Amino acid sequence: MGLRELKMERTRRLIADKAFELFIEQGFDRTTIEQIAAAAEVGPRTLYRYFPTKETLIVTFVEAHLFGAVDRLRAQPDDMPVDEALYALIDSVLTTTAFNGPRVLAAYELAERTPSVRAEFSGMWYRWCDEVAHEVLRRSEGQSGEMTARLAAAAVNVVIDISVRSWVESGGKTSMRGLINRALELLRSGEVPFPAPTAPA
Incomplete structure (x- = not known):
């Protein structure tokens, strides 16, 4: 796996980790894509590239x-x-x-x-x-x-x-x-x- 792929995998894991933390803390329905993106320090468009929904x-x-x-x-x-x-x-x-x-x-x-x-x-x-x-x-x-x-x-x-x-x-x-x-x-x-x-x- 190259450097670019490693970086993408780290970003994917970080987004998923932050999403689960928010889902557990405040509920799935009350958690927005914008909140997840902010917690993972990425833009919403970047998040959508990794996870469409x-x-x-x-x-x-x-x-x-x-x-x-x-x-x-x-x-x-x-x-x-x-x-x-x-x-x-x-x-x-x-x-x-x-x-x-x-x-x-x-x-x-x-x-x-x-x-x-x-x-x-x-x-x-x-x-x-x-x-x-x-x-x-x-x-x-x-x-x-x-x-x-x-x-x-x-x-x-x-x-x-x-x-x-x-x-x-x-x-x-x-x-x-x-x-x-x-x-x-x-x-x-x-x-x-x-x-x-x-x-x-």
Whole structure:
């Protein structure tokens, strides 16, 4: 990464940091782009070049780490069993949460209170599931079938989302790894009920 790129990345991080501070302090809706720009000591036009909307200030942080986890999935050896490769993806999310706990807490709390942020999250998760499913399909060389790959991606999505939500509700005090492993255990054990069609008469 060149000097110009490093400077741009520092500016991006500074803007995001200041935005989160203001969002937490005075609320998402009451924080203006002008206030964020002033706190980061950049002009509003500069801020818009990095983040087109206020929502992207929150979503970009989560998106970068979730899609970074997909990159870690792709980096696993092709001969690794798919279930182990998927756990490497989950482990990447665990690492991100451990290093960015306050930011993750703030992002989820803001999403809970802000419909526009929640909508952005929904679209992001949809794209993320597509990429995970595509990688599962590639690793199984098509043997799993598209529906199986999509179900695997959806299961990982649910495990991460439910575990992170539980962690947020605990104020970040519960072990994230414990929550993840418990969720996986429940799915594997068959304790989670699945819909079943009524038997024909």
